[in-house]
Amino acid sequence: MASSELTYRGQQAAAADGAHGPAESKPRTRQQLPQPLRYVLGEQRLVFSLVGMALATLVFLLLSPSTTTTTSSSSSVAHLAAVGLVSRQYHAGNPNFEMIRHDVVEPILLEVDQIYHLACPASPVHYKFNPVKTIKTNVVGTLNMLGLAKRVGARFLLTSTSEVYGDPLQHPQVETYWGNVNPIGVRSCYDEGKRTAETLTMDYHRGANLEVRIARIFNTYGPRMCIDDGRVVSNFVAQALRKEPLTVYGDGKQTRSFQYVSDLVEGLMKLMEGEHVGPFNLGNPGEFTMLELAKVVQDTIDPNARIEFRANTADDPHKRKPDITKAKELLGWEPKVALRNGLPLMVQDFRTRIFGDQKQQQPDGSE
Numbered sequence: 001m002a003s004s005e006l007t008y009r010g011q012q013a014a015a016a017d018g019a020h021g022p023a024e025s026k027p028r029t030r031q032q033l034p035q036p037l038r039y040v041l042g043e044q045r046l047v048f049s050l051v052g053m054a055l056a057t058l059v060f061l062l063l064s065p066s067t068t069t070t071t072s073s074s075s076s077v078a079h080l081a082a083v084g085l086v087s088r089q090y091h092a093g094n095p096n097f098e099m100i101r102h103d104v105v106e107p108i109l110l111e112v113d114q115i116y117h118l119a120c121p122a123s124p125v126h127y128k129f130n131p132v133k134t135i136k137t138n139v140v141g142t143l144n145m146l147g148l149a150k151r152v153g154a155r156f157l158l159t160s161t162s163e164v165y166g167d168p169l170q171h172p173q174v175e176t177y178w179g180n181v182n183p184i185g186v187r188s189c190y191d192e193g194k195r196t197a198e199t200l201t202m203d204y205h206r207g208a209n210l211e212v213r214i215a216r217i218f219n220t221y222g223p224r225m226c227i228d229d230g231r232v233v234s235n236f237v238a239q240a241l242r243k244e245p246l247t248v249y250g251d252g253k254q255t256r257s258f259q260y261v262s263d264l265v266e267g268l269m270k271l272m273e274g275e276h277v278g279p280f281n282l283g284n285p286g287e288f289t290m291l292e293l294a295k296v297v298q299d300t301i302d303p304n305a306r307i308e309f310r311a312n313t314a315d316d317p318h319k320r321k322p323d324i325t326k327a328k329e330l331l332g333w334e335p336k337v338a339l340r341n342g343l344p345l346m347v348q349d350f351r352t353r354i355f356g357d358q359k360q361q362q363p364d365g366s367e
């Protein structure tokens with residue numbers, strides 16, 4: 001790295017100390033400054049994400065005259081068009097925005113103050129498609145991001161998942177619950193990958209004194225979600241709009257808790273800016289069976305939409321509902337958008353993209 005232009009804070013100090021081990025690492029000068037001062041100095045946020053609605057919304061809300069946001073994506077040809085879309089549509093010409101194409105499985109060196117590490121496919125269809133790549137992204141990718149955070153003294157936020165609870169034997173799920181996960185199943189690349197990512201994050205926190213934050217995200221939906229994402233809300237909405245039957249897997253009695261994307265992003269930002277490591281459940285405690293969700297979609301889009309039952313996938317969790325007491329008390333966060341209010345915003349956006357209506361929406365759902 002001697003000739004690279006990409007230098008990092010603390011590099012010289014570390015070299016002078018001969019410091020390589022966690023206990024000797026002291027690269028955190030800027031993080032120790034009061035937050036308002038860091039903003040004045042022009043704090044840099046780095047958002048690593050496979051492109052999706054959370055990225056679009058997060059970047060949209062993070063961008064302000066005093067912040068520079070660099071986004072990057074786990075490289076996937078299929079998603080590059082979406083990267084371009086996000087940047088062109090909302091941030092073209094914004095000097096505070098820079099996009100870098102990069103796969104987090106490869107190391108990278110950048111000068112940043114905060115890292116939002118969202119990079120990983122989150123839809124079961126997508127994460128099961130190439131499971132080895134998924135677990136690599138979660139393990140090697142997270143190691144690379146933690147290594148970067150350590151070198152430059154950045155605060156690191158891991159977006160983990162409610163899937164760390166597996167098929168839970170405790171309901172609702174509290175952060176202290178250790179979960180019921182199949183280590184060799186088809187979902188393990190994601191479940192166990194994220195569990196390992198949490199372990200790595202805590203080991204860097206304890207061993208290298210890194211400032212870390214962990215969010216466990218529950219099923220999230222909203223505008224700008226990929227139409228072919230494969231998760232249940234986007235499937236039902238696209239199917240109802242196209243007059244196709246709603247595909248309910250299994251008996252449809254399994255439950256999920258659906259969170260609107262702007263609630264999630266607000267939670268992530270509060271977590272990043274707050275003083276608590278977590279893990280924190282970020283989800284909407286409203287719990288629905290898939291048949292109840294289908295009814296909400298019918299009520300919102302088409303009361304005549306048919307339901308078609310399909311075989312369920314292996315290891316599908318029977319129920320999920322976050323206990324968000326900890327996030328309420330320590331972050332002052334709770335979701336504001338109920339499913340019946342959030343769904344119409346998503347429907348409007350899907351209608352635009354499927355049928356080509358001209359009305360454009362911002363990633364936060366406003367027009």
Ligand SMILES: O=C(O)[C@H]1O[C@H](OP(=O)(O)OP(=O)(O)OC[C@H]2O[C@@H](n3ccc(=O)[nH]c3=O)[C@H](O)[C@@H]2O)[C@H](O)[C@@H](O)[C@@H]1O
Nearest residue numbers: 122124161162163217218219231232235247248249254290
């Ligand atoms: O809830 C979560 O915390 C997690 O949500 C998803 O996992 P999952 O809820 O299983 O994802 P979906 O594909 O939306 O499935 C939800 C339920 O709907 C069912 N489903 C899915 C698709 C469909 O067309 N029809 C249908 O009935 C599934 O069998 C499952 O029971 C994501 O994998 C995770 O990123 C996220 O953390």
